[in-house]
Amino acid sequence: MVRELIRLEGVHRAFGAVSVLDGINLRIDEGDRIGVVGHNGSGKTTLLRTISDQKQDVGDITFAPGLRIAYLTQIRDIDESATLEEELNRRGHQFKELEEEITAIENQMADPSFYEGDWQPVLDRYSELQALSARSGGTDVAGHAKNILDSLDLGHHPLDMPLSKLSGGERAKVALARQLVGMGEIDVFFLDEPTNHLDLPTLEWLEKFLAKFQGSQLIVSHDRFFLDRICTHILEIHDGHTRGYAGNYTAYLQQKELFLQTLADRIDKCEKEIKRLTGALQSMKRANKYDKSISQKHQMLSRSQRELKWLKRLKPKERRGLQFNLQSTEKSSLDVLDFKQATLKFEGLNRPILNKVEIGVRRGQKIGIVGANGAGKTTLLRIINKEIQLDDGIIDVRPGVEIGYFHQDHRTLDFDLTPVEQVQKLKPRMDYGDIRAMLGQFQFTKEMVSTPLKKLSGGERARIAMLKLLLEENNMLLLDEPTNHLDTDAKEALEETLQNYDGCIMTVSHDRWFLDRVCDRVIVFDRGEGVSINEGNYSYYLEKKKARDAVAQAAKAKPVKKKRERSEQDDDKPRKLKWKEERELESMEETILEAEEEVAEIETQLNDPEFYIENSEKAVGMAEELEVKKSRIQELYERWEELEAIRVAWEARGK
Numbered sequence: 001m002v003r004e005l006i007r008l009e010g011v012h013r014a015f016g017a018v019s020v021l022d023g024i025n026l027r028i029d030e031g032d033r034i035g036v037v038g039h040n041g042s043g044k045t046t047l048l049r050t051i052s053d054q055k056q057d058v059g060d061i062t063f064a065p066g067l068r069i070a071y072l073t074q075i076r077d078i079d080e081s082a083t084l085e086e087e088l089n090r091r092g093h094q095f096k097e098l099e100e101e102i103t104a105i106e107n108q109m110a111d112p113s114f115y116e117g118d119w120q121p122v123l124d125r126y127s128e129l130q131a132l133s134a135r136s137g138g139t140d141v142a143g144h145a146k147n148i149l150d151s152l153d154l155g156h157h158p159l160d161m162p163l164s165k166l167s168g169g170e171r172a173k174v175a176l177a178r179q180l181v182g183m184g185e186i187d188v189f190f191l192d193e194p195t196n197h198l199d200l201p202t203l204e205w206l207e208k209f210l211a212k213f214q215g216s217q218l219i220v221s222h223d224r225f226f227l228d229r230i231c232t233h234i235l236e237i238h239d240g241h242t243r244g245y246a247g248n249y250t251a252y253l254q255q256k257e258l259f260l261q262t263l264a265d266r267i268d269k270c271e272k273e274i275k276r277l278t279g280a281l282q283s284m285k286r287a288n289k290y291d292k293s294i295s296q297k298h299q300m301l302s303r304s305q306r307e308l309k310w311l312k313r314l315k316p317k318e319r320r321g322l323q324f325n326l327q328s329t330e331k332s333s334l335d336v337l338d339f340k341q342a343t344l345k346f347e348g349l350n351r352p353i354l355n356k357v358e359i360g361v362r363r364g365q366k367i368g369i370v371g372a373n374g375a376g377k378t379t380l381l382r383i384i385n386k387e388i389q390l391d392d393g394i395i396d397v398r399p400g401v402e403i404g405y406f407h408q409d410h411r412t413l414d415f416d417l418t419p420v421e422q423v424q425k426l427k428p429r430m431d432y433g434d435i436r437a438m439l440g441q442f443q444f445t446k447e448m449v450s451t452p453l454k455k456l457s458g459g460e461r462a463r464i465a466m467l468k469l470l471l472e473e474n475n476m477l478l479l480d481e482p483t484n485h486l487d488t489d490a491k492e493a494l495e496e497t498l499q500n501y502d503g504c505i506m507t508v509s510h511d512r513w514f515l516d517r518v519c520d521r522v523i524v525f526d527r528g529e530g531v532s533i534n535e536g537n538y539s540y541y542l543e544k545k546k547a548r549d550a551v552a553q554a555a556k557a558k559p560v561k562k563k564r565e566r567s568e569q570d571d572d573k574p575r576k577l578k579w580k581e582e583r584e585l586e587s588m589e590e591t592i593l594e595a596e597e598e599v600a601e602i603e604t605q606l607n608d609p610e611f612y613i614e615n616s617e618k619a620v621g622m623a624e625e626l627e628v629k630k631s632r633i634q635e636l637y638e639r640w641e642e643l644e645a646i647r648v649a650w651e652a653r654g655k
Helices: 044-053 084-088 093-109 112-116 120-135 141-151 168-179 200-212 224-230 249-286 292-314 377-384 419-426 432-441 458-471 488-500 512-518 538-556 579-606 609-614 616-651
Strands: 004-015 018-029 033-037 058-063 069-072 188-192 216-220 233-238 241-246 335-344 354-362 366-371 392-397 403-406 476-480 504-508 521-526 530-535
Touching (some): 018 044, 018 241, 033 224, 033 249, 044 069, 044 216, 084 168, 141 168, 200 224, 224 249, 233 249, 241 249, 249 292, 354 377, 354 392, 354 504, 366 377, 377 392, 377 476, 377 521, 403 458, 419 458, 458 488, 488 512, 504 512, 512 538, 538 616, 579 616
Parallel strands (some): 033 216, 033 233, 069 188, 366 521, 476 504
Antiparallel strands (some): 004 018, 004 058, 233 241, 335 354, 335 392, 521 530
């Protein structure tokens, strides 16, 4: 029996006259990993805070007895004036209630009258809490956090280093490390935009950490790739209401599309039925035909009208879509730019940022640039934009190349100007009405267009920075984290625009979904191996990297020992598959195919909105079964890759 941890029934939350959450019903069980999605301002963070603080206006929020919650906030709780050691010694949110209860008992024990009553149960509870604190990290929070820092590639920094000397990405890692201490004793983990400012290696580490975490998770995120790999359910917030979907983000998109199409079909059918019944009633009245059939039709019409009203309430209100219109100027030459033996060193680093790099960029290419924080990704863009000079080598930007640069910190904007003034500065001859219309396409309201940029949100500034880029004349775009601060709708609009852009694009991004949809080439900055160029999108690069790593590992693997002595040279040779392994490899494709067919059958049922509504309890069980079967398929693929790598290494031994 699955244990229920948190239940929400009819929860409302408003701020003044603005209703943010309207009648929310939600259940969180053991093992749930629920992703919360919705556009900016829909109430995602409010939902997490309302549950955590139990500060609903109306409705009930119930917790299982003894429930322990940890909360990773979107705004990282970090003291930038502190040293690394001082920050790591600060306890995270997950210790708050534990320490408060311990302190309360210690205050009781300090009172002599405490021992006049039945004090043994209180002492037992005190011992239990002390043991729980020790398992959670005890007094050595910094030690446990340091172990996590080592995993996040920050262990090389001295503990007395001021946080102000770390990059933004590194400070995000420090905040994450501190918050993850003591998670083994946590029942529910709330995470608000956990992937913000994290590089790809850290994202992958966090995914593995959360996949192993035994407690339940409620995750607010715009990182679609992350939601796809972590979540077992998706909860969408729209117009203050929620709708749940079984499965990961991809399954959510499929189910939502099917739900909306089914809803649209039912609305259309209902409207046609109302039209038919109305016409029939009018004909009967003209014919002066009054019998019991006219009463029946009135009843049928009334039912259809009520049904239509109910169906339209289910239909989400449509937001004005974000509209980009991006066109390049005259095409550049076929060759856009070349790096030849490009070398750059930064003072204080024991390695060059670029070391004899050779990169050629051609017209129409859409290149993603990935790697760890500090590896040199943004530096590469700044070199192309002539903000930084190489120490050695050549960068050859061809004549006719017009560069547009999107900075992740939006430094090209004047934060004292309003959106209207920003556009007027760039296009002084543009009519005011045209400017307002253009800003409207970028989802700026009447109030927002006259508000200084410094008072707008990060997402709103990002939209202005993108608009500025679109108004400039260019045929090559340098984009540094263009999807930061954008909600899912805005990201999708940007992705579609960039897909259709006929100029050249080079983009630094940690958004793996974005990289998959936009890029056809990936440049990888690896501080250990330099710079590599890979054809295909990010997922294709990961698949090839995994296969290469498997082959390399298999090539290094020692063969099974036999009775006779082998030389060290023999031990380094690849081994041949055993007979059983060969039979296993031969049948693996059929086994995987059968497993995928079973998954597809379950997904087909779960993707039917009517099935999910009518069989909610069964659907939950099927969703859990689906995850088990998907895990099995993953295991089968890993085993297949292992056997295939051994076979390939053996066949290649003589080549």
